[in-house]
Amino acid sequence: MRARPPTFTKFREVQAELEKNGAALFRDAEGVESLIIHYPYTINYIHSYAEDSPFFLGLAEGRLRGSKCRRPKCGFVYATPRSHCMVCGAPTEWIDLPTSGRTHSWTTCHFGSEAFLKETPYNLALVEFEGVGSLLLVRLKEAVESDLYVGMPVEARFDPNPKYSMTDIWFVPKK
Amino acid sequence: MPARPKKTSKSRTARRPAPRAERTVTPVSKGRKVYMVTGGVTKFAKAHPSMDFRLMVKRAYDYALKGIPNLTSDRIDGTRISYFSDHFTRQLKAASMVQDYLGMNPKGSVRIEWGGATGGECFQAAYEAVASGRMDVCLGAGFETMSRVATWKGNEFIALASDTNFDFPLGGFYTGYYALMVVRHIYEYLRLGKFADVKDEREAQRLAIAEGCRIMSMVSVKNHMNALHNPYAQYPKRLTVNDVLNSEMISYPLTREQICTMSDGAAVVVLCDEARAKEFTDKPVRVIGVGTGTDTMRLADRPFGKVPLMPNEKARDYEDLPYPGVHSFRAGRAAGREAYKMAGITRPNSELDFIELHDAYASSEIQTYEDLGLCRYGEGYGFVERGDPFLKGIDYGFPTSRAGEIPVNPSGGLIACGHPVGATGLMQGVFAFWQLQGTIAKHFGDPALQLPNARRGAIHSHAGTGSAVTVSVLERGFK
Numbered sequence: 001m002r003a004r005p006p007t008f009t010k011f012r013e014v015q016a017e018l019e020k021n022g023a024a025l026f027r028d029a030e031g032v033e034s035l036i037i038h039y040p041y042t043i044n045y046i047h048s049y050a051e052d053s054p055f056f057l058g059l060a061e062g063r064l065r066g067s068k069c070r071r072p073k074c075g076f077v078y079a080t081p082r083s084h085c086m087v088c089g090a091p092t093e094w095i096d097l098p099t100s101g102r103t104h105s106w107t108t109c110h111f112g113s114e115a116f117l118k119e120t121p122y123n124l125a126l127v128e129f130e131g132v133g134s135l136l137l138v139r140l141k142e143a144v145e146s147d148l149y150v151g152m153p154v155e156a157r158f159d160p161n162p163k164y165s166m167t168d169i170w171f172v173p174k175k
Numbered sequence: 176m177p178a179r180p181k182k183t184s185k186s187r188t189a190r191r192p193a194p195r196a197e198r199t200v201t202p203v204s205k206g207r208k209v210y211m212v213t214g215g216v217t218k219f220a221k222a223h224p225s226m227d228f229r230l231m232v233k234r235a236y237d238y239a240l241k242g243i244p245n246l247t248s249d250r251i252d253g254t255r256i257s258y259f260s261d262h263f264t265r266q267l268k269a270a271s272m273v274q275d276y277l278g279m280n281p282k283g284s285v286r287i288e289w290g291g292a293t294g295g296e297c298f299q300a301a302y303e304a305v306a307s308g309r310m311d312v313c314l315g316a317g318f319e320t321m322s323r324v325a326t327w328k329g330n331e332f333i334a335l336a337s338d339t340n341f342d343f344p345l346g347g348f349y350t351g352y353y354a355l356m357v358v359r360h361i362y363e364y365l366r367l368g369k370f371a372d373v374k375d376e377r378e379a380q381r382l383a384i385a386e387g388c389r390i391m392s393m394v395s396v397k398n399h400m401n402a403l404h405n406p407y408a409q410y411p412k413r414l415t416v417n418d419v420l421n422s423e424m425i426s427y428p429l430t431r432e433q434i435c436t437m438s439d440g441a442a443v444v445v446l447c448d449e450a451r452a453k454e455f456t457d458k459p460v461r462v463i464g465v466g467t468g469t470d471t472m473r474l475a476d477r478p479f480g481k482v483p484l485m486p487n488e489k490a491r492d493y494e495d496l497p498y499p500g501v502h503s504f505r506a507g508r509a510a511g512r513e514a515y516k517m518a519g520i521t522r523p524n525s526e527l528d529f530i531e532l533h534d535a536y537a538s539s540e541i542q543t544y545e546d547l548g549l550c551r552y553g554e555g556y557g558f559v560e561r562g563d564p565f566l567k568g569i570d571y572g573f574p575t576s577r578a579g580e581i582p583v584n585p586s587g588g589l590i591a592c593g594h595p596v597g598a599t600g601l602m603q604g605v606f607a608f609w610q611l612q613g614t615i616a617k618h619f620g621d622p623a624l625q626l627p628n629a630r631r632g633a634i635h636s637h638a639g640t641g642s643a644v645t646v647s648v649l650e651r652g653f654k
Contacts, residue, residue, distance in 0.1 A: 011222045011322070028225040036224060041265060052340050080341055080475040105362070105501055107354035108427040113331030113347040124351050126359075126475055126501060135475040135501070137355075139345055145427055149380045150362045166344040 007033065049164075051083040054094055059169050060162035064099055066132060067092035079129055079136040097136075100155035100174055101129040108145040121145070127154060127171060142172040196526050200486075202463060202519035206306030210452035210459040210652050212445050213246065214605030215239035219409040219440035219593030222322030228258070228269055229276035231441035232316050235598075236277055239443050243455050246445065252310035253283040257297030257317035258597035259290065262332040264320060273316060287597075290336050291535060293317065294442070294600025295636020295645035299465050301446045302647070312447040315604075319595035321437035329437050336639050338473045350434055350536070352474060352640050354426040357538035360502040361387035361428075364553040388428050390556045391537040392419035393573065395433050395590055397565050398534060402587025404623035407602075409438055409593030415572055419537075433537035438593030442601035444608070457653060458612045463631075464518030464648035468509025472642050474501045483508055485548035486521040492551060504539070504641030507546035514633070514646040515548075524549045524563070524581050527648070528629040529610060531603035533637035534588040540564075543635065547646070549581055566624070585610065585624050600636035600645065607632045611651045 007025040008014050014036055017024035022038045049056050058065040069076045069085035069092050076087045077095065085092055106125040111117065123140040125148075140154060153174035162168040215238030217223070217231050226234065240246055254277075256270035266272070270286035289296040294317045301315035321329050334347035342352075365383035373379035393416060402408035414432060422432040452459040471477055479497035483505070484490060499505035511523070520526045530547065534540035541555040550558040558564065562575030564583035586592060586606040589599060609618050610629050616622035631650045638644070 011224060014224070015325070026224040030225075032225040034225045039265065047339075049340060056340075078476070080473055082476075086471070086476065105355045105359040107351050107358060109346055109348050109351040109354075110424045110426060111327065111330075111348070112351070113334050113343075114325065114327040115331055116346045116348065117327055119346070122346055124345060124355060126355055133479075134477075137342055137345060137473070137475050149377045150358065150366070151376065166341055 005035070052081065055081050056164045056168070059158060060164060062158040064097045064156055064169060065094050066097040068095045077132045078134045079127070079132045080134055097132065098129045100153065101127045103140070103148065103150055103152045103154055104128040104135050105150060106140060106148045106152075108148070123148065125154065125171060139167065139170040140172070141170050147173065196522055200519045200521055203517045205465075205517055207308055208449045209302050209305045209446055209462045210449060211462060211604065211608050211649065212447055212452050212455045212459050213239045213243050214442065214444045214601070214608050216407050216442045216598070216602050216605050217440050218407050219438045219595055219598075219602070221409065221436070221438065223320075223439040224322070226439075228264060228318045228320050228441065229272055231320075231439065232273050232318050232443065233276055235441045235443045236314070236316065239445060246312075246455050248278060250451075251279070251282070251312050251314050251445070253304065254279055254314040254316060255287055255297050255300040255304065256284055257287040257293045257315070257601070258319055259288060259293045260319070260332055260596070262335065263323055263329070265323070273318070277316075279314075287317075289643050290638030291533065291596055292600060292636040292638040292643045292645050293597045294602065295533075295634065295647065296467075296600070296643075297597070298444060298600055298604045298634070298636075298647055299467065299645055301444060302462050302465055305446050305448055311451050312445065314443060314445055315601055316441070316443040317597035317599075317601045318441035319597045320439050321595060322439050326437060333639075341475070342473060348426065349639060350426040350429055353536045353538060354429050355474060356501050356542070356640065357387065357391070357429065357536070358384070359500060360538065360542055363496070363500070363502045365556065368553060384428050387556065388420060389416060390559050391433055391541060392416040393559050393571070394534070394537040394540050394564075395419045396571055398537075398540075398584050398588040398590040399432070400569060400571055401566060401585055401624060402591030404621045405587050405592065405619055406621070407619075408587045408591050410436065410591050411587065412591075429536060429538065433590070435535045435589035435594040438595040440593060440595035440598045440602070442598040442605055444601050444604045452652065458614070459652040460608050460611045461650050461652040462647055463650045464514035464516075464520070464646070466510040466513030466515070466517065466646045467644065468506035468513070469643050470499070470504070470506040470641050474640055477501055477505070482552065483512060485512065485515070485523070487548065488551065496552060498552075503542055503552065504546045504637070504644060506641045506644040507543055507635070507637065507646070510635075510644040510646040511547045514648050518648040518650075520648065523547060523633075527581060527631055527633050529582040529585055529607075529626055529632045530635060531586060531607050531632070532583050532588060532635045533599070533603075534584055534590050535594060535637065537590065539637065540583065540588070543637070544583070547633070547635065549583075568623070582626060585626060600634065603634040603636065604647070604649075607634050607649050611649055
């Protein structure tokens with residue numbers, strides 16, 4: 001036997017009660033009562049980077065790698081790598097990208113997904129590189145919102161303790 | 176091939192003097208004629224804890240069928256059911272549970288999912304079922320139950336609809352992605368436009384962003400204030416431009432009031448062939464055009480090419496514009512072009528009476544005006560300032576001299592109505608349907624949002640950063 005959980009008419013109060021005791025009743029404007037519980041869900045995926053693997057291995061070695069279409073007539077260069085060319089379908093090869101470029105666009109996130117809330121505020125930037133046909137999305141550090149502008153010269157930094165993640169690289173304003 | 180429509184311009188009421196232009200090209204027929212005969216929507220709310228997704232859909236469905244005595248559930252040949260995220264439901268194959276809750280077994284169904292455009296795709300899936308002749312009557316039903324997790328966890332679920340190798344781990348935040356897009360849009364069209372003469376680069380960009388934000392805020396004011404007359408809306412409110420600008424900064428330069436929220440809600444539409452439409456209602460609405468488009472999942476992969484032109488544009492308009500880059504939605508342009516071609520529309524801003532547009536962000540509403548050819552690329556900010564997308568007869572607190580030219584989001588859009596993803600595109604279909612039927616007053620209990628003599632409208636549904644877009648054009652199917 002378990003006593004009926006407490007009843008609330010505000011959804012926020014339900015959420016607070018769930019944090020404490022895991023169950024609550026919600027009564028709506030028509031007097032209908034609904035039982036609400038916490039229902040946890042966690043999982044560790046066995047995630048393969050598959051054909052993107054060389055990029056992340058590269059970051060861990062302090063290398064920024066893009067890809068270039070192998071078909072000479074195409075030769076499209078991608079800053080965010082892909083193993084086959086989106087323009088012509090041919091396989092690509094790995095190339096080293098320049099480690100400095102310019103911000104194509106930027107933002108400062110004052111909120112984020114739950115997983116990243118504790119890191120706010122953080123800057124995101126799409127970086128363009130000379131002679132490269134596509135962009136790279138990165139974190140931009142050592143700069144605050146009021147420093148940032150489109151076309152700002154930036155350069156790469158690599159995490160000395162890499163975690164095989166996009167956060168193993170970030171950019172800073174070019175000194 | 177259907178005959179070229181021979182309709183004469185009817186005179187407008189005093190409220191709306193300019194007659195709508197007639198279509199000038201022959202519509203492209205694709206399959207059987209398809210009509211919408213009814214629809215229903217639950218009120219969109221932060222949370223509906225007393226209804227799960229099945230009951231929400233049932234409520235919208237019962238509302239839809241209530242008005243049509245001949246349309247009983249046995250007349251429905253099958254369904255298309257949409258919801259965006261299994262993470263939110265934590266119930267896979269939830270559409271099966273909707274199907275049985277509505278008593279539709281053993282009729283055919285399939286679940287539709289396409290990110291933020293899920294509802295718009297469901298509408299078109301139902302269209303296709305009828306146009307192809309596979310069904311005579313198809314129910315399109317959609318829902319989302321986003322209240323089941325805290326807001327920032329919900330943002331995480333949504334951001335999982337971005338590349339989880341390259342984009343999500345950086346902060347996984349859709350508002351951030353749209354902020355990246357609007358900062359570039361402002362750069363292309365305000366920094367290099369109105370502020371082209373400012374010498375100091377950083378000063379020019381700050382001025383351009385301030386100007387862009389002011390104009391985006393006018394869109395937010397419009398949608399929130401339109402919704403004051405829509406009882407289904409989640410966040411109707413009277414706001415000023417300063418209220419919007421001064422609301423909490425979420426991802427620079429986007430503030431809280433420029434962003435739609437998470438919602439619980441459901442919506443349904445019933446589409447059918449011509450014979451059934453005439454039997455069910457004397458006020459059917461015909462679906463005269465459908466279009467879809469896509470773009471790369473990652474913003475970083477968007478090309479810098481040429482603009483696919485609308486019939487009323489010239490290549491020389493855009494000689495120096497790298498397109499779409501991250502400033503515009505190529506998928507929206509593709510969807511618009513396809514839908515307009517099928518509907519025989521060449522001048523959308525004069526041949527459509529209104530658009531229910533996927534304004535997940537005030538910024539993306541402005542970007543979409545341009546994609547859909549309501550104005551040229553680069554003219555979106557001026558389009559707002561001149562007042563074209565505003566409603567006549569509502570005082571927004573600033574001048575809107577051309578109000579009523581082509582009202583966008585007369586219902587209040589996503590920003591004010593809410594965005595229960597799988598229902599949103601269908602909600603637009605229902606609001607557009609009522610608008611074209613002339614039954615807004617009946618369903619809203621308030622005539623303020625009824626456009627006089629609305630004959631043709633479009634609905635526009637959009638998935639993350641414009642990775643997929645649908646446009647459907649609806650036209651009044653009765654005299």
